[in-house]
Amino acid sequence: MASDAGRKQFWKRNVSRVPGSIQHVYGAQHPPFDPLLHGTLKPGAKPPTTPVKLKKVSTFQEFESNTSDAWDVGDDDDELLAMAAESLNTDVVMETAHRVIRNHSKLQEQHKQQEGQVVEKEHPPQLPDLLPAVCGDNRLVKSVSDSNASSSADSSSENASMPRSQSLPQSSAGVLVGRAADLNTSGGLALSEREASRLDKFRQLLAGPNTNLEELRKLSWSGIPKPVRPITWKLLSGYLPANVDRREGTLQRKRKEYFAFVEQYYNSRNEETHQDTYRQIHIDIPRMSPEALILQPKVTEIFERILFIWAIRHPASGYVQGINDLVTPFFVVFAGEYAEEEVENFDVSSLPAEALQNIEADSFWCMSKLLDGIQDNYTFAQPGIQKKVKMLEELVSRIDEQVHGHLEQHEVKYLQFVFRWMNNLLMREVPLRCTIRLWDTYQSEPEGFSHFHLYVCAAFLVRWKKEILEEKDFQELLMFLQNLPTMHWGNEDISVLLAEAYRLKFAFADAPNHYKR
Template structure:
């Protein structure tokens, strides 16, 4: 059997890491503060790499309370540009942080990886924007100002990364997810309708049974024109309204069933990006954001009884809410919770089968998707596929399960994951195919280390993916698209 040759483009000079610029010297006391810490990674549905417990189990290797170690607050710079050097997973820009110290984010992993280095010019390190970003920002603003949005052009521009400085990512994501129509004149009415609908969802679904009973009591009194004032008599309380009722239609029985899910949601939300003050901490702002995430997930669980809540959904929700809450338009920022809910529903519609345990072994389940990734790798780099699948026997489920189900939110820092999502959401055919190409590119750009490794070293490497240049990663993923098309 003839071994499939490595594609010529893999030997391009693009694979060589350019020399990093000399580090900027900083005061001794500042250098002492530059030790980054890595937050615990989340695992969807509490799944371990080697063993996968049932979804009903609230315990998780990576979600354990022991792993949620409290870390000192880290001062981070304002929203960075696309070509900024990749930070360790603990270094995430935070709108509440005011200290803009220049940290040295180069890690040992950056120096070891043959393709993992990112370079930043001195001007960019100082916080400037590249000419490419400025040009793309201007083009996106121009497209968004049109009466009828050209979605083809918006997708093309957004797929290259949405510059942070313009504050337009929130609007672009709403367009890409189909939440906003192409006709700008209909935006006010559509937004008002959706936000009102979400308010009704909360009023109906988040009400305590005691409040429901009280309203029923008030309704009964009003119907009798106030003649029977006071509490309902024992005979007038229906079986479904009694707290000890076990009936399927009992509001109290349903409430107690929901309590377990609500407790799981509460635990997971509190662990969402513990390194980012936007989501964690004791500030009123952080707590209000946590409450918004919890309400969205509870409403979604009640409206989707077939899926309800699966551990890890909070990680998919966080980027959406973060982007929408930081919309420079104050009215939109105030309605971030409602907008996030509907966009979360749209996002999950393309991946909902991955969250149904009953469909895991079907053609639309998570195992089938992981198999597609393996086949994609075999198509583009058979040597690497054979080494992982046959020689070292690294089962793709040990690493790709989290990559796919959490849309890479746990493999890169928060800022880089937003850039990846720009590309994922821009695919007109849906994010899944692009996601698989990005995952395949993640394997290819560290192929030398994987080919030199055994089972243990490769599994450790893939479960703790090294620092990499996101622009280069997305370039390789796009190259895989064009090569497949050709």
């Protein structure tokens, strides 16, 4: 174990230089203000740790539908389902959630073996080109309750495997379509029968004169197909009204209002009172991901305007590093309305000027709606993030004492790696395609970006239990936590992560006595 002096020296020399690590931000104190160190919290007093109490799920069917993307019920589950339908209780939910992920792992292993046999026998001409794009390293998130009793058989589910399908054909064509289904919510190959059916459900729901937002949230929880994602995000964020007849007028009015702000405020970016804010935005944007998109001059210009206008109109926080990342998912999703290919590899400047203006204004307003719910993350001393870091530490200590104890033993502080998870909503930890899928669910959940995100972070941390326990050194452990190997993650990984997070929320959100020691 490194000495205190050695650890501090390492932190200054190495950790601060890790790509994507926490950087000094404008408009907020760094490291974050700590009430224990600054005398605002009495010694021995515990910071608040209990999350906001949410409405408890009332039926098993609601719980099942919320986790349907990671659901595969076998014949032997009939008795459990019947019992759950009569009387929902925590034990039933826990056992059902465990079955979801265990069945998921078994099916993945079976499909992996089938896929290997098909590839070996057939070798279709397009297969070499298709596999790298579609057959990524989809490692599963293990159930927290199963992690303590995991066997060597469980570890096989961490290898590259095939996403589940409701009724998967055994032919090679069926295998490849099953693979393709993992991409269709973020744009990709042909839709499977199941995904085509889901897309039809979305379109029927959106076609009515007044969209039922509650039904839209339930349907969106397990992922939104790419063709309907832009309009769905605008509705779920509260940017557009449920009434179809009012939407076009709302869009025209809000877009006009945004560009009025640009005309009023943007020329002040070089004035003495605002030049530091604009300079920091200008520095931060090239550091964002994906680089191929952000480094396009037209995109940089759009992002600078969005962030500067938001900062000017929100003086309580101003611009804080981390807010810049939150524009990207909205920009990419809304640009998808006008570009057939993936926006990350597309020359945005080739779009018509009117389309670019619409994308910019819509991204600004939806980002603003998101930040309205988590603005205490970015006000002075960032109290929202401090509170969430402490809540996560307490939660992990309850759900996995081994992981929590290992971090304590090596004196790794949660703030040293969780700060970025909260500040950037995990955007620096997973690929952009995964962030977009994650936000489908966040916008479907009550207080998804603030409250549910806590449980996603807990499930995300414990997912790396094996690797964390293998690290026996402070430096290596911290480096691993700041550079998690998720580059090959896809929708399947996020779906299982969300199922586990939902299980944790159900167990702890309405059970404060369980949450506390």
